[in-house]
Every structure is written in C-alpha cells, then in structure tokens.
Amino acid sequence: MSKQERGRPPLPEPLGVPTVDSHTHLEACGAETAADVAEIVDRAESVGVTRVVTIADDLDAARWAAQASTWDDRVWAAVAIHPTRTKDFGPAEQSEVERLAAGERIVAIGETGLDYYWDYSPPDAQREAFRWHIDLAKRLRKPLMIHDREAHEDILRVLDEEGAPEDVVFHCFSGDEDFARRCVDRGFVLSFAGTVTFRKASGLHDAARFVPSGQFLVETDAPFLTPHPHRGRPNEPYCAAYTVRGIAELRGQSAEEVAEAARVNAERVFRLPVVTSP
Template sequence: MVDRAEAAGVTRVVTVADDLAAARWAVEASTWDSRVFAAVAVHPTRTKDFGEAERSEVERLAMGERVVAVGETGLDYYWDYSPAAAQQEAFRWHIDLAKRLGKPLMIHDRDAHEDVLRILTEEGAPDDVVFHCFSGDAAIARRCVEAGYVLSFAGPVTFRNARELQEAAKLVPEGQFLVETDAPFLTPHPFRGRPNEPYCAAYTVRGLAELRGEPVEQVAKAVDATADRVFRLRAC
C-alpha cells in the first residue's frame, strides 16, 4: 500500500489510531517502514469507558519516537456512542497530553465545531493543532485560521456537492492546510465510492489546487512543508 502511495508521489504517511488496540498496532507499524509514522489517542466515540488505565497506556504509547501526534481526539455529536460529558473530559485530557509531550494535537470534529473551539480556548491549545478531515464552512475555517490551526482536507473537498467545504478550502493560507485520506473512507473524485488508500491523496491535492487556482506543484510543496513543520517528520 505504501509502495503504491510512493508511486503516486505520496512518500510519507501518518497512520492514525482510534482505540487502544489500533494505537498499539499503529505504533508497531511505524517501525516496519521508514515512510510510516503514527498518531495515537482514543477516538471521542470510544471515551465512555476512558479511565486511568486507558489514559496511562495512551500516554505511554504517545511517547514513542515515531509517534508524531496525539490524535485523533475531539468531539463527535453525530454518533451516540459516548456521552458528551465523557467526550469533553477525554478531549481536555488529550489536549493536556499533547502539551506535556510537545506533540501536535489531531482533532476529530463532527457536528461539534463550537464546543471544540471553546474547549481549545479554555484549555489553551498546543502549539500545533490539526483539524483532521475538516468539515466546517468558511466561517469556521476563518476562526481556525485566525487561531493558527492547520486544516486537513480529505476526499470530500473534491465532491461537486461540497460547496461550503470548497469555499473554506479556498481561503486557508499556505502553511495552514494539509491533505489526507481518512482511508478506507471518503475516497476523492474520480474514485468516489471505492476503498480509499494513501495514493488517492494525490487526487485530493489536484482537486485542492484546482479549487484554489494554483499549480498542483505549488500545493504539493506546501503540503509537504507543512507536514514537515507540524509533525517534525525529518526529525524522526
């Protein structure tokens, strides 16, 4: 899979955990191939039973040399798997962990924009914050940009019916956007509906460049430079 990605110009990937089992696997997988890095956290939909034992293990895993972010964490009000109070408590804990470890915070925000932004302000955001699979409109994007956050765009930015998301993508300045897959979901046009893979991020870069009226090479270089700065990939 990583070979296919590299053939498409995607030379490094960050594989993201959503529960403890996935976190253990992601950390191990990051040692198998120099092109693979990890991010670990407990996804907001899995925070109903997020006690001291779980927190201790997440912290231990997040300290790994090839773990480049704490995430994905945040709030998800679309699914009814974990109470909002439990999600918010876990989110605050992950924010603190990212700050203590000096690693970027990768945020999952689904139908929870206001609470996510409020809690980041209340807790004090880490130096680097990435909104995974950004789903807000232009107004939310402006607030994130003003706060210095990085917005990561997935396949939906290439969908013809994603007008609000596309308007948001146009206004984010260079240095504050990334691209991602959310594989195996959210495959970009023209492969929408098929399983997603890291190589498909190249199509998201092309779509983003077209939206912004910029050369593909310029957008690709901007993504590469931002990934290096945020995740400190060259230091790993």
C-alpha cells in the same frame, strides 16, 4: 456492487513533487504485517505520496500503529482514543495511551475531539477525554489532531478554555469559510480529505480557497472518504494525489504547488525530516 467488488481506484498520474498523507488508517486499509504496510506505501510512493501518518482510534489500533511506524521509514503514527470510544476511558487506558504517545515515531496525539453525530459515548465523557488529550499533547509537546463532527462550537470552546497546544490540526476539516477563518486566526492547521473534491461541498470548497498556504495539509482518512470521481470505492494513501489536484483546481494553483505546501506544512507540524523536492 460492493466496494471490494469494485476494487481500488486506478493509480493517478504521479505528482511532480513528493507530498504527505497526513491522516490514514493503514490497519483499516487491510494491513496486518510489515509486508502489507510496505505494499500500501509502495503504491502511494509510486504517485508521489512518499510518507504517511497512520492513525489510531482505540487501544488495539494504537498499539498496532505504534508498531507499524517502526516497520517502514515512510510511516509515522498518531495515537489517541476516538471520541466515540471514550465512554470507558479510565486511568488504565490513559496510562497506556500516554506510554505509546511518548514513542519517537508518534508524531501527534489523535484523533481526539468531539463527535455529536454518533451517540456511542456521552458528550460529557467525550469532553472530559478531549481535555485530557489536550493536556497530554501539551505535556509531550506534540501536535493535537482533532476529530470534529457536528461539534464546531464546543471544539473551539474547549480549546480556548484549556489553552491549545502549539500545533493543532483539524483532521478532515468539515467547516465553511467562516469556521476556517476562526481556526486560522487561532493558528490552527486545516487538513483536507477527499470530501473537498465532492461536487456539492460548496462551503468546504470556500474554506479550501481561503486557507493560507502555510496552514493546510492533505489527507485520505483511508479507507474512508475516497475522492471524486471514485466515491464508494476503497480509499488508500495513493489517492491523496487525487485530492491534491482537487485542491489545486479550487485554489487556481498547480498540483505541484499544493503538494509542496502540504509536504512542507506536514514536516513542520509533525517534525518530520525535511525532504527537498527535485
């Protein structure tokens, strides 16, 4: 049975306080129009996920994300060229990314970084593009949102060599407690996706237990990485509520405490308007 045949997971019980999906791909979730975006975010808001950051990974997606962020006050955006797409990342592409990134509703430069799992772009091209995005984030004074797949050591090395921006977010954090500690010591923020709910992700569980309350975010990376127990079904921003509860169980906290911390951290990192929980 295909993902679409199985359909989306059921709506979870609403969270008691609002939170933020800090990394989703609304276009990949099937959104094309303002009405599509509103429908997806309405579902999320119905369970307490009241704002989302939609992410771009190529120029077309960046243009769409920038536009979509103007359609709905609950939507913000991040733009960059994904490391697997950096093979042909030249001056024209850089100029367009920089133009889009300067937009008022663009709250981060991302996702950028290194991906040594796929071989779509040579490592040297990835590293060169990563350094360029780091510089852009510093020049625009916006957070850097990192994609890190099987590249932990090189990610830290490049950040140390270039000098990290004030705010660095490790999207879909995939390290263990030791790597989490090294990131936290540098002041970085760890964003946890549905993978943190997977039963065999013991290293990731340890990282989620360790990370200080002021240095984590919650994300879906929708339509990918649907949380347990709905792996294999299409993900959407409302499923962040499942991940919030999974993190809460790992940390021995209430879902409301985790949701609140994730929201406050997202407001600080992305400079979002502050919302007071009821």
